[in-house]
Amino acid sequence: MNAPTAHTDGPASGTENLSPGTHSYETDGIVQRYHVHGNGPVCVAHSGGPGIFWNYLRMPALEEHLTMVYVEPIGTAEDSRLPSHPHGYTRERYSRFLETLINRLGVPKVHLLGHSHGAFVAAYHALHRPERLAGVVLYEGAPVTGPEHGAEAGRMVEAFAAKHAGHPGLPDVLAAFGAMSGISSDEQTVAVAKGVLPSYFADYWGDEERLAPFRDAIQATYISGLDVDLTPDVIDDRAALEGLETPALVVVGRHDVICGPRWARELNELIPDSHLLVLENSGHMGHIEEPELFAGAVRDFVLRTSTSQDGAA
The missing domain is CATH 3.40.50.1820 (Alpha/Beta hydrolase fold, catalytic domain)
Structure with a gap:
């Protein structure tokens, strides 16, 4: 800015x-x-x-x-x-x-x-x-x-995966979700945030030219969620x-x-x-x-x- x-x-x-x-x-x-x-x-x-x-x-x-x-x-x-x-x-x-x-x-x-x-x-x-x-x-x-929130998110991710079955970008999205629980650094936080981002849009891959710069610009710091x-x-x-x-x-x-x-x-x-x-x-x-x-x-x-x-x- x-x-x-x-x-x-x-x-x-x-x-x-x-x-x-x-x-x-x-x-x-x-x-x-x-x-x-x-x-x-x-x-x-x-x-x-x-x-x-x-x-x-x-x-x-x-x-x-x-x-x-x-x-x-x-x-x-x-x-x-x-x-x-x-x-x-x-x-x-x-x-x-x-x-x-x-x-x-x-x-x-x-x-x-x-x-x-x-x-x-x-x-x-x-x-x-x-x-x-x-x-x-x-x-x-x-x-x-x-757990209740996590189970609902899991159900929604499964629905996303079913909708986009066969898309070449899907394995990377699912791998990023799998890596969430192991985050322990800023670099991992950024990688996971960018990795899951296609699932955070209604149709990321259908509008990738416009949305890819938004994804590339994501910055993040690791915060644990613990007191x-x-x-x-x-x-x-x-x-x-x-x-x-x-x-x-x-x-x-x-x-x-x-x-x-x-x-x-x-x-x-x-x-x-x-x-x-x-x-x-x-x-x-x-x-x-x-x-x-x-x-x-x-x-x-x-x-x-x-x-x-x-x-x-």
């Missing part, structure tokens, strides 16, 4: 912290960066992985209508790593850093969009720190992780989500193999004030596959919930 860099190391200073470009500050010795693009109501976007670099989530179609604040999650850059790296990156810790960032932006309330693992973080933040949120977009998320004491950050939000008061938009691609329609329907049923968008021609990357439909739905949700929060304003 060639955007200007704004160093905001002092206290929050209102609109300065929403000026276009890259911003950075320190919290407890950890550098937090975020990147501002676009104009309009503020929407903070938290990318997935964990450990995938933020820029795959750039959404130019949304930037035409919203001020997009793309979080660079801690751990993805060397100077943003915890002393316990690659461990300790729990939802609670991501949420605490999100709270600091949102408070610095100098607006009464923001919308929070989380993609993939970022959707798990966004749900947690909306459940535990909702005060500054006007709405939350859970984009390719789920209410649980663990500092090496315990897993296990997720089951089902009971808590029934009490979520923040307005929610749930977005899913019909062909997503990782956090597919089953989980989006469940999220929508659990959350009292939610709306569901199923992108019929997308996998896990609807902002790339159906950008206008995706952006229109998020924009309308943000504008609608901003109006309801602002009242006569």
Whole structure:
């Protein structure tokens, strides 16, 4: 990116912290960066992985209508790593850093969009720190992780394999899925992320000329998914989500193999004030596959919930 860099190391200073470009500050010795693009109501976007670099989530179609604040999650850059790296990156810790960032932006309330693992973080933040949120977009998320989630993903990958049986690229995709459990380095993380990516689109091989550069640009850092004491950050939000008061938009691609329609329907049923968008021609990357439909739905949700929060304003 060639955007200007704004160093905001002092206290929050209102609109300065929403000026276009890259911003950075320190919290407890950890550098937090975020990147501002676009104009309009503020929407903070938290990318997935964990450990995938933020820029795959750039959404130019949304930037035409919203001020997009793309979080660079801690751990993805060397100077943003915890002393316990690659461990300790729990939802609670991501949420605490999100709270600091949102408070610095100098607006009464923001919308929070989380993609993939970022959707798990966004749900947690909306459940535990909702005060500054006007709405939350859970984009390719789920209410649980663990064996049940893994079994559903396995079923979806099997369906993908059956659909593409005989394609010369399929063995490499399946090998990358098989290598997931053995990841222990940045290089392996990048290799697996690129390896599985064709299954993350509704029709990667049918549009490979356009999508291959996106795949080639993926960068990632290895993050273990374990807390500092090496315990897993296990997720089951089902009971808590029934009490979520923040307005929610749930977005899913019909062909997503990782956090597919089953989980989006469940999220929508659990959350009292939610709306569901199923992108019929997308996998896990609807902002790339159906950008206008995706952006229109998020924009309308943000504008609608901003109006309801602002009242006569």
